[in-house]
Amino acid sequence: MRCPRCGNEDPKGFYLGGRGWYCRKCVPFSRVLMTDAPKMWEEESTIPDAEYELGFALTPEQEKAAQEILEKTREGKNVLVKAVCGAGKTELVYPVIREGLSAGKKVGFAISRRQVVLQIAGRLAKDFPRLKVIPVCEGFTEDTQGDLIVCTTHQLYRYTGYFDTLILDEPDAFPFKGNPVLQGIAENASKGTMIYLTATPDEWLTEKIQNHKAEEVPLYKRPSGIPLTVPKVNYLPKEGLALALYGYLRTETKAGRYAMVFFPTIRETETFAGIFRRYYRIAVMHSAREDKDAQVRMFQRHEARFLFSTTVMERGVTFSGIDVLVYKADHPVFDYASLVQMTGRVGRDPKNPEGTGIFLCAKKSGEVDKCVSGIMTANRLAFGAENGLTTRKTS
Numbered sequence: 001m002r003c004p005r006c007g008n009e010d011p012k013g014f015y016l017g018g019r020g021w022y023c024r025k026c027v028p029f030s031r032v033l034m035t036d037a038p039k040m041w042e043e044e045s046t047i048p049d050a051e052y053e054l055g056f057a058l059t060p061e062q063e064k065a066a067q068e069i070l071e072k073t074r075e076g077k078n079v080l081v082k083a084v085c086g087a088g089k090t091e092l093v094y095p096v097i098r099e100g101l102s103a104g105k106k107v108g109f110a111i112s113r114r115q116v117v118l119q120i121a122g123r124l125a126k127d128f129p130r131l132k133v134i135p136v137c138e139g140f141t142e143d144t145q146g147d148l149i150v151c152t153t154h155q156l157y158r159y160t161g162y163f164d165t166l167i168l169d170e171p172d173a174f175p176f177k178g179n180p181v182l183q184g185i186a187e188n189a190s191k192g193t194m195i196y197l198t199a200t201p202d203e204w205l206t207e208k209i210q211n212h213k214a215e216e217v218p219l220y221k222r223p224s225g226i227p228l229t230v231p232k233v234n235y236l237p238k239e240g241l242a243l244a245l246y247g248y249l250r251t252e253t254k255a256g257r258y259a260m261v262f263f264p265t266i267r268e269t270e271t272f273a274g275i276f277r278r279y280y281r282i283a284v285m286h287s288a289r290e291d292k293d294a295q296v297r298m299f300q301r302h303e304a305r306f307l308f309s310t311t312v313m314e315r316g317v318t319f320s321g322i323d324v325l326v327y328k329a330d331h332p333v334f335d336y337a338s339l340v341q342m343t344g345r346v347g348r349d350p351k352n353p354e355g356t357g358i359f360l361c362a363k364k365s366g367e368v369d370k371c372v373s374g375i376m377t378a379n380r381l382a383f384g385a386e387n388g389l390t391t392r393k394t395s
């Protein structure tokens with residue numbers, strides 16, 4: 001037996017209920033009996049005007065990547081777009097969206113986190129002004145049909161076999177990463193091709209390349225044309241970390257800079273915010289905060305000089321001209337992907353690309369080393385040997 005929705009094949013994963021067999025792995029989404037006929041989707045009769053309007057020109061590197069993605073998708077291949085943080089990966093799939101929808105096909109865009117769904121849906125609605133762009137996520141499930149569906153990976157259970165091309169943004173992010181049920185549901189939502197977009201592919205994605213189930217399209221250069229910030233790693237005795245943090249906050253304040261400071265736990269985030277709030281304006285973010293939007297706005301508007309946060313803010317956000325510090329970067333909650341993403345918050349605004357990244361560590365960490373060498377390799381591939389080997393100097 002194989003579940004048509006999540007792809008589960010484990011015999012222990014099925015249960016015989018009063019009405020027949022169903023899959024236990026994806027039953028939290030809704031009950032699908034194995035004897036149910038596959039859902040039939042109506043064929044779209046009207047072809048929407050899927051022309052897009054970008055307020056800026058793509059760089060030659062972006063153009064080349066976008067073209068490669070389009071060609072591979074036309075050939076029916078799955079694509080892994082490996083674009084460094086801030087490379088502008090969303091607009092790389094615009095030609096695929098335009099061509100697919102113009103031909104009457106179904107194209108979808110799925111993301112792990114709800115906040116990012118709303119952000120991207122707003123952006124796609126603006127850039128594709130004649131399309132009905134529908135966000136589908138918690139709080140937005142009344143209307144689930146449109147020209148272009150932008151949903152959380154959780155909501156894909158509604159769309160088994162629906163899409164001709166499904167774009168999965170950041171499939172290496174929580175809670176999608178390492179979740180076979182969500183991964184199965186996502187892959188079964190597309191009856192055609194998949195496009196995966198990420199800066200930090202995990203094992204699930206790299207295996208697809210190794211097994212020839214997807215082809216890679218890399219993009220190492222950001223539109224700003226400036227190399228990625230290579231984090232400076234400071235090793236200190238454990239007792240010296242807090243003092244180094246204090247020194248950093250003071251220096252940043254004197255220099256008139258704004259910075260995101262990442263901590264491994266909610267407890268440390270709150271404790272240090274409590275201590276330093278007496279001296280500095282600090283916004284605080286973690287999963288347990290009720291006032292998340294207000295805290296982010298405070299930092300965005302420069303009403304706070306620092307944003308203290310857990311990894312909850314490691315992706316998907318852009319603040320102009322900031323620096324980043326990771327406190328205890330050697331802590332096990334920070335893996336390679338997380339460290340690359342946090343550092344990737346620096347230099348995202350092409351108009352204000354200066355910024356520094358600092359890791360405070362008490363001991364050596366393989367993940368930290370991998371992050372530093374990974375970023376240097378990306379710079380080398382984008383700019384040649386010289387730039388990849390040195391930390392970028394800030395002017």
Ligand SMILES: [Zn+2]
Binds near residue numbers: 005008027
């Ligand atoms: Zn299932």
